[in-house]
Amino acid sequence: MGEKKADTAGPGGMFNDRSGKQLPLAMQYDYTNFYFGAGDDAFGMLDPFDEWWKDSKPSGYYLYGLPMQGSPTTRVDIRNTKTGKVETDLLNFASYNYLGLSYRPEVKEAVIEAVHRYGNGASGSPILSGSLEVHYELADLMAEFKGKEAVLLFPTGYSVNVGVIAGLMRSGDLIVADQYAHASLVDGMILSKANSRFFRHNKVDDLERKLKRYEGKKLVLIEGVYSMDGDVALVPDIVEVCQRYGARILIDEAHSTFIYGKNGRGVAEHFGFEDEIDMHIGTFSKSLGGQGGFIAGSHKLINYLRGFSRSRTFSCGISPVVTAGILRALEIFLAEPELRTKLWENVEFMQKSLRDAGVSVGDSESQVIPIMIRDDARIFEIGEALMHEGIYLNPVKYPAVPKHRSRFRMSISAAHSQEELEEGARIITSVLQRYGICPTSEGAITSTTG
Numbered sequence: 001m002g003e004k005k006a007d008t009a010g011p012g013g014m015f016n017d018r019s020g021k022q023l024p025l026a027m028q029y030d031y032t033n034f035y036f037g038a039g040d041d042a043f044g045m046l047d048p049f050d051e052w053w054k055d056s057k058p059s060g061y062y063l064y065g066l067p068m069q070g071s072p073t074t075r076v077d078i079r080n081t082k083t084g085k086v087e088t089d090l091l092n093f094a095s096y097n098y099l100g101l102s103y104r105p106e107v108k109e110a111v112i113e114a115v116h117r118y119g120n121g122a123s124g125s126p127i128l129s130g131s132l133e134v135h136y137e138l139a140d141l142m143a144e145f146k147g148k149e150a151v152l153l154f155p156t157g158y159s160v161n162v163g164v165i166a167g168l169m170r171s172g173d174l175i176v177a178d179q180y181a182h183a184s185l186v187d188g189m190i191l192s193k194a195n196s197r198f199f200r201h202n203k204v205d206d207l208e209r210k211l212k213r214y215e216g217k218k219l220v221l222i223e224g225v226y227s228m229d230g231d232v233a234l235v236p237d238i239v240e241v242c243q244r245y246g247a248r249i250l251i252d253e254a255h256s257t258f259i260y261g262k263n264g265r266g267v268a269e270h271f272g273f274e275d276e277i278d279m280h281i282g283t284f285s286k287s288l289g290g291q292g293g294f295i296a297g298s299h300k301l302i303n304y305l306r307g308f309s310r311s312r313t314f315s316c317g318i319s320p321v322v323t324a325g326i327l328r329a330l331e332i333f334l335a336e337p338e339l340r341t342k343l344w345e346n347v348e349f350m351q352k353s354l355r356d357a358g359v360s361v362g363d364s365e366s367q368v369i370p371i372m373i374r375d376d377a378r379i380f381e382i383g384e385a386l387m388h389e390g391i392y393l394n395p396v397k398y399p400a401v402p403k404h405r406s407r408f409r410m411s412i413s414a415a416h417s418q419e420e421l422e423e424g425a426r427i428i429t430s431v432l433q434r435y436g437i438c439p440t441s442e443g444a445i446t447s448t449t450g
């Protein structure tokens with residue numbers, strides 16, 4: 001980035017953010033500036049990236065991947081890699097542990113029992129030696145819970161999407177995904193070599209435009225709850241259009257299985273469209289607090305995918321230890337519907353508290369709440385201020401979300417107490433007020449840089 005310095009930097013190699021404050025030059029750049037490089041050496045981008053990274057990491061990128069010192073409970077100790085100091089007792093709104101199941105004592109016991117029986121890893125692909133009895137127990141119980149004929153387990157949620165989409169669709173077919181579809185859905189499209197198109201987020205008329213131009217095999221990809229925005233797919237309208245144009249539908253319910261619907265089966269159940277949707281995908285890494293993913297569907301579909309999903313066939317099975325923990329977490333989920341009731345009370349409280357305080361949370365209607373900052377230059381500084389005040393939240397900025405749509409991605413859990421929610425809402429509001437991101441109690445937006 002050496003040449004560009006002279007063009008873009010203010011005095012002293014700094015530039016101004018929109019509040020007039022000088023920020024390090026490195027913060028003008030992001031990962032996208034280092035994707036393509038000139039020259040013939042495949043390592044050609046390493047030095048410029050390293051130069052940028054050394055400058056930008058302390059300015060805010062260090063906020064990613066901070067080492068947590070224990071389980072992802074509602075209060076966590078985090079090592080600040082900039083200062084080396086462990087920040088204690090931060091209120092955790094960053095983990096996906098929506099039902100607080102990852103560290104439940106019964107889950108830990110199941111994990112310990114499984115260690116004694118199975119040891120650590122599965123030691124093989126699921127189609128060879130890596131399928132253990134506990135995998136079948138989990139798949140059977142999941143199929144019963146989802147009300148589907150069969151379930152196929154995958155090592156991660158990511159690998160389900162990649163394996164299923166590329167396992168089913170071929171060059172010359174058409175895949176149309178919601179523009180906010182998760183990277184794993186997008187990577188599945190790319191790997192399949194099918195023609196890939198996106199429709200504007202939740203805009204059914206745009207989906208229709210993309211489908212109607214095409215003769216041949218068609219697949220539409222949606223999420224139940226969108227992972228960065230927390231809003232919900234317009235399932236009835238999408239199903240209607242897909243049926244009209246003969247397109248199959250895949251729904252990724254990573255953030256909505258075990259949460260939405262009368263029985264917790266997801267957004268498809270919530271809308272009463274479970275039979276109309278062809279492929280139901282989910283992960284064990286969010287609400288059940290484990291790792292791995294699944295697809296639920298007909299026997300014929302699952303049997304075909306068992307043969308053609310390369311991300312499953314050519315990868316080791318989920319560790320039996322983790323699988324046993326997931327199985328116990330699923331049993332707890334089924335036995336304790338009050339967990340979901342508590343989660344929804346918590347979601348309602350936090351959504352209302354933030355909205356009443358004038359904090360922008362987009363169109364979220366779920367436990368995934370984007371705290372919209374829309375200030376790409378200052379989001380890291382605000383993240384540091386939140387941590388300083390006792391809140392653990394992860395910043396999300398371009399290229400993970402569109403430019404000028406930077407945010408903190410908040411996760412609410414059934415495990416949060418009322419006091420923790422109140423404290424969290426109060427601190428977040430006051431930090432955002434200090435930065436002029438939301439109005440003060442007098443209604444004014446006062447832009448200070450904190």
Ligand SMILES: Cc1ncc(COP(=O)(O)O)c(C=O)c1O
Nearest residue numbers: 156157158182184227254283285
């Ligand atoms: C919508 C969606 N699908 C798939 C995944 C991947 O799941 P996993 O982390 O279990 O691999 C994620 C992860 O965040 C997600 O948000």
